[in-house]
Amino acid sequence: MRLFRILLLFSLLCLSCAGPVVAAGAEQAYRKATESHQRLMGSAKKQQHRDQWLAVLDRFTAVVEMAPGSSTAADALFMAAQTCEGLYRVSWVKNDARRAVELYLNLARQHGESSLADDALARAAEIEETVFKEKGEAYRHYAQIVEGYPRGDQAAAARIRLKALSDHAPPSPPAASPVAAVRGGGELTGLRIWSNAGYTRIVLDLSRAAEFTANVLPANPATGSEPRLYVDIAGSAAPQLLSEVTTVEDGLLRRIRTGVPGENRVRVVFDLVSFGDYKVFPLEDPYRIVVDITGSGAPEIRSADAELRSLPPAPQDGIGRILDQAPAERPLKIHIPEGQKNGKLRRIVVDAGHGGKDPGAVGVSGVLEKDVTLAMAKVLARRLEQAFGCEVLLSRNGDVYLPLEERTGFANKVGADLFISIHANASTNHNAYGVETYYLNFSKNEQAMAVAARENGTTLKQVGDLELILFDLMANSKINESSRLAAEIQKSLVEKLGRHYKNIKDLGVRQGPFHVLLGATMPSVLVEAAFLSNSREEGRLTDNKFHERTADAIISGVRNFANALEMMAAR
Incomplete structure (x- = not known):
């Protein structure tokens, strides 16, 4: 005692x-x-x-x-x-x-x-x-x-x-139905979701631009409530077609709820299982709000989970189309690798720029960028598989339209180690020619900003606005790795293509705010292989031999990058 x-x-x-x-x-x-x-x-x-x-x-x-x-x-x-x-x-x-x-x-x-x-x-x-x-x-x-x-x-x-x-001053008595009070506001027209282990991307489609805010409510052990993230969209109405509750249960996000907490405002609430960080940013034309959530959730990804849930129905969705395009004899695996522990490449996503209703640049004789990039991407994918024995997936293998945010969303979902987006350049100066490789970053270069505006399908002003959004995205993006990958690919392209063609001009490695690279969780680059606006280079871009040589050059750059990774992993 x-x-x-x-x-x-x-x-x-x-x-x-x-x-x-x-x-x-x-x-x-x-x-x-x-x-x-x-x-x-x-x-x-x-x-x-x-x-x-x-x-x-x-x-x-x-x-x-x-x-x-x-x-x-x-x-x-x-x-x-x-x-x-x-x-x-x-x-x-x-x-x-x-x-x-x-x-x-x-x-x-x-x-x-x-x-x-x-x-x-x-x-x-x-x-x-x-x-x-x-x-x-x-x-x-x-x-x-x-x-x-x-x-x-x-x-x-x-x-x-x-x-x-x-x-x-607040009205008394309270105003009638908040939804009915919305005047001239945009409409929340769709909700698109796809998940990865520890990562979920949601896209909120709106009929027009709208102001929005985002906030996190932490978990409260006293009440047993889980963490929540919510996005308030001003001047917006929720359509009857959109369910008030969308169950997700992907190990990170439990469900999504929509409601109208006040006049001229729609709230989208994300009930979370676990929470690490989030990014919320808008994209234009059409206007949508992208929500990226990361956490410790590690669900077992089954084939049934591969479909993107949204309005319009799933068959029209971009990620759904990607998954549907997987060859029957080689079904798409949704196994998420743990990562490059030994520096080896396990999975690469090759993105063919543009497609469907988005033709991209148009050559001097009418050649479309979307056709050139698809042909080059298919050759590159086949050669990458042969060179590394890894799985290579195409963001699209047909003439279909994919919103830019769905391309890296797909790469994140399948746990890609690299993301390579293939494009053809264009300029109002028809004498411009050469090859250049981009990675995501701020840019002080007017030419790089112009290329970003063209590839994003936006104006230079909107690209400038995107620079501000990048403040919130830089911390988790693979900037250093992407810059090294871009440098290796650019060097190889100039050296190897220069052995077969005259006038291969090295335009260098550049950085810019490209929508197609936003949110990628792996090293990612955008390759501008040649200028469609230049008659000599347009001819090369339609030649299968040029496609093969360009693919071999990119593979050489990827190999140098992968070897450096392997050496670092072995230290």
């Missing part, structure tokens, strides 16, 4: 000391986070790099996790929100501003007694009003200040804003 009392006393003593120790650690971490924020704000160069902002943000959020109920956590939340707000002023990515609002509101909810609570509500209201044009939300936050902190330093300014926004 005496020993028990001693142990109990010792335990109570440890508990009494734990609080001060944790608080001291949080305060020290907060000081270091503040110093890193000051260094960031003092360097215009650092402010141009997203990873610098995110590193500071991580420091502040780590403080919150260390001592969530402390006054230091409130300070850290406010600084984290300010960091996101500062990032938005550089990136102009609205998800950054949305995250700032969420952090400010978390501070107000969790630390209502803090002197920063009314300041946080004021900042949230200003962002809602000026960035998102959500004046009703801004009114609500200003009202919270006046009602909850009438003597705070933000109250006077909040009263002024309430008068200015009086037309946006």
Whole structure:
């Protein structure tokens, strides 16, 4: 009994000391986070790099996790929100501003007694009003200040804003059916899904462009709720044809729910089994929102799971068509490899650019890029299988149209080790010629941006907008590996084709924001083999011998890249 009392006393003593120790650690971490924020704000160069902002943000959020109920956590939340707000002023990515609002509101909810609570509500209201044009939300936050902190330093300014926004006060009684209230908004027309072990891509098809925001609700062990991701689409209506609940159960995503939580807004909720990270970005023409979710889910992929579920029905879906195109004598396997542990290539996806209603570039004598790329891709796929003894899959083996995001989505789904997209170049200058290889990255080169605009089927302005989206995608993309693969392929193309043809011009390895490379989880490149707009090179692009020599050159580059991987794996 005496020993028990001693142990109990010792335990109570440890508990009494734990609080001060944790608080001291949080305060020290907060000081270091503040110093890193000051260094960031003092360097215009650092402010141009997203990873610098995110590193500071991580420091502040780590403080919150260390001592969530402390006054230091409130300070850290406010600084984290300010960091996101500062990032938005550089990136102009609205998800950054949305995250700032969420952090400010978390501070107000969790630390209502803090002197920063009314300041946080004021900042949230200003962002809602000026960035998102959500004046009703801004009114609500200003009202919270006046009602909850009438003597705070933000109250006077909040009263002024309430008068200015009086037309946006919440209606009473509530307005009628939210769906009926949508005027001129786009419609959520389809939901397309495909899964891989630890990776799921969902595409939300809309009838027109719309503002959207995304947010994550973490799991709550107290209530037993699992993590959720939701996307709110402004000015949109959900069609009757779209099911309110879509069951997925792929080991990562349990189900998808659609609803209308407010006027002129549709919410798509993703109930998650596990959660690691997510990316949400829009693509144009047609307008759609792509949601990439990663986690630790590792389902057993069966053939029945290979179909893409969506509106319109599955037979019209791009990934469904890809899977249907697999030869009967060699059915497509949906086994997901663990990865290149020994540096060996197991599976490669070759993408024939364009197709179907998208002809791509048109040559001087009428040759279509979609026909040239399909012929070259088939030769390359056959030669790759012979050279490496690995499985090679075509994104398309017929004249079918595939949205660009479905191509890397397919490569991710089947666990490809490499993704190679074959294209033919074009220029308004019919004397332009040569070969160049691209990988996904930012670009300061006007010519590269023009090529990206043509291959994306967008304008130069939209390509510039995509550069901002790339801020959110760079961290998980295989940039270094892709650049090495592009360098090896480009070098080999110039050397080997130069032995057989005159005027093989080395246009170099370039980088650019290509839709077809977005979201790839493996090294991925885009090869512009020659110019259809040049009569000499158009003739080569229609010649099977050129196809074979180009394929052999690409294989040589892939081999050099794979050998380097194998050597690194052996170290």
